[in-house]
Amino acid sequence: MVGSVLLGRMSACGDWRGLEPVFLSTSQVGAQAPSIGQAVAPVGDAHDLAALASLGVIVSCQGGDYTQRVHPALRAAGWQGIWIDAASTLRMNDSAVIVLDPVNLERVEAAVARGVRDFIGGNCTVSLMLMVLAGPIRQGWIEWISSMTYQAASGAGARHMQELVQQMRAIGGGAGELATEPAASVLELDQRVRDVMASPDFPTSHFGAPLAASLIPWIDSAVAGGQTREEWKAGAEANKILGLDPPLPIDGLCVRVGAMRCHSQGLTIKLKRAVPLDEVEACIRESNPWAKVIENTPEATRRGLTPAAISGSLDVAIGRLRTMKMGPDYLTAFTVGDQLLWGAAEPLRRMLQIALAS
Numbered sequence: 001m002v003g004s005v006l007l008g009r010m011s012a013c014g015d016w017r018g019l020e021p022v023f024l025s026t027s028q029v030g031a032q033a034p035s036i037g038q039a040v041a042p043v044g045d046a047h048d049l050a051a052l053a054s055l056g057v058i059v060s061c062q063g064g065d066y067t068q069r070v071h072p073a074l075r076a077a078g079w080q081g082i083w084i085d086a087a088s089t090l091r092m093n094d095s096a097v098i099v100l101d102p103v104n105l106e107r108v109e110a111a112v113a114r115g116v117r118d119f120i121g122g123n124c125t126v127s128l129m130l131m132v133l134a135g136p137i138r139q140g141w142i143e144w145i146s147s148m149t150y151q152a153a154s155g156a157g158a159r160h161m162q163e164l165v166q167q168m169r170a171i172g173g174g175a176g177e178l179a180t181e182p183a184a185s186v187l188e189l190d191q192r193v194r195d196v197m198a199s200p201d202f203p204t205s206h207f208g209a210p211l212a213a214s215l216i217p218w219i220d221s222a223v224a225g226g227q228t229r230e231e232w233k234a235g236a237e238a239n240k241i242l243g244l245d246p247p248l249p250i251d252g253l254c255v256r257v258g259a260m261r262c263h264s265q266g267l268t269i270k271l272k273r274a275v276p277l278d279e280v281e282a283c284i285r286e287s288n289p290w291a292k293v294i295e296n297t298p299e300a301t302r303r304g305l306t307p308a309a310i311s312g313s314l315d316v317a318i319g320r321l322r323t324m325k326m327g328p329d330y331l332t333a334f335t336v337g338d339q340l341l342w343g344a345a346e347p348l349r350r351m352l353q354i355a356l357a358s
């Protein structure tokens with residue numbers, strides 16, 4: 001899925017010009033290569049180390065297991081090319097840089113110049129948070145951040161997106177005329193929906209629980225201290241991306257919700273001093289062209305700060321920005337970003353351009 005989004009973005013941006021791309025797959029060897037406006041050979045075998053070793057740059061959207069299997073073997077065989085992927089396998093290695101160039105271009109370019117060869121896209125929630133918060137973090141205004149996430153089905157994978165829609169369909173079918181009949185009992189509607197969701201036929205094999213008309217406050221495996229791995233990544237990766245020393249404490253709960261492809265986050269931000277809201281907003285606006293500050297009104301929020309509004313867009317929206325009742329040095333905010341774009345494909349696409357320009 002990330003690969004398809006990446007191909008689409010590369011075509012839309014004219015990135016194929018000057019490239020001699022070779023497409024490799026673990027499952028579609030021999031298939032026709034994607035149509036990119038130039039002649040390309042049929043899809044090759046992504047396990048063919050000799051084919052991989054002939055390439056100057058490899059961009060993998062295959063996932064962590066593939067990176068684990070192929071990357072060490074390639075490096076052991078002496079491959080000196082640039083490896084770009086979005087898997088967590090290599091992210092925290094000293095030899096790898098996490099790429100999110102709107103916020104860490106200097107670090108990426110310095111790494112290219114000193115011969116780093118592994119460039120890895122960050123975790124989607126981390127990248128989407130930094131697209132809006134890197135400016136205030138760099139100003140040194142922030143003491144800590146708590147991020148409570150609302151993560152879309154796409155973050156779990158393509159089959160999960162299908163399962164979410166299957167669940168919606170089952171609920172809609174079960175509700176039947178009770179969903180539309182004005183005289184219907186809403187308690188009866190609720191009971192029917194609960195019956196459908198509790199039925200052994202309700203499709204949950206991918207999520208392990210109902211997600212439609214519900215949520216799942218657990219993403220990825222457990223790590224120490226009661227955190228999930230997804231929650232651990234927030235602090236670990238954000239600090240690595242920005243090279244913060246001492247590290248900025250970032251923690252919170254990660255929750256799967258029934259959005260399709262936009263991750264949202266409710267943020268509590270502890271400031272070191274009471275920075276005026278308009279300064280914070282201006283800093284976010286000026287930090288990169290994609291960070292969009294949404295006015296804290298019901299109309300603007302409904303129009304611009306929802307997964308439905310942001311899906312398919314490169315904009316990362318931040319709104320509901322206000323000072324909290326705890327004191328003038330506490331801010332709250334809500335962000336929404338497309339998990340498949342800045343959360344996955346776009347940093348890889350742009351890293352490829354940086355690598356080619358070097």
Ligand code: HSE
Pocket residue numbers: 122123124125151152154155156219230
């Ligand atoms: N791990 C994320 C999620 C997506 O499950 O939503 C990839 O960064």
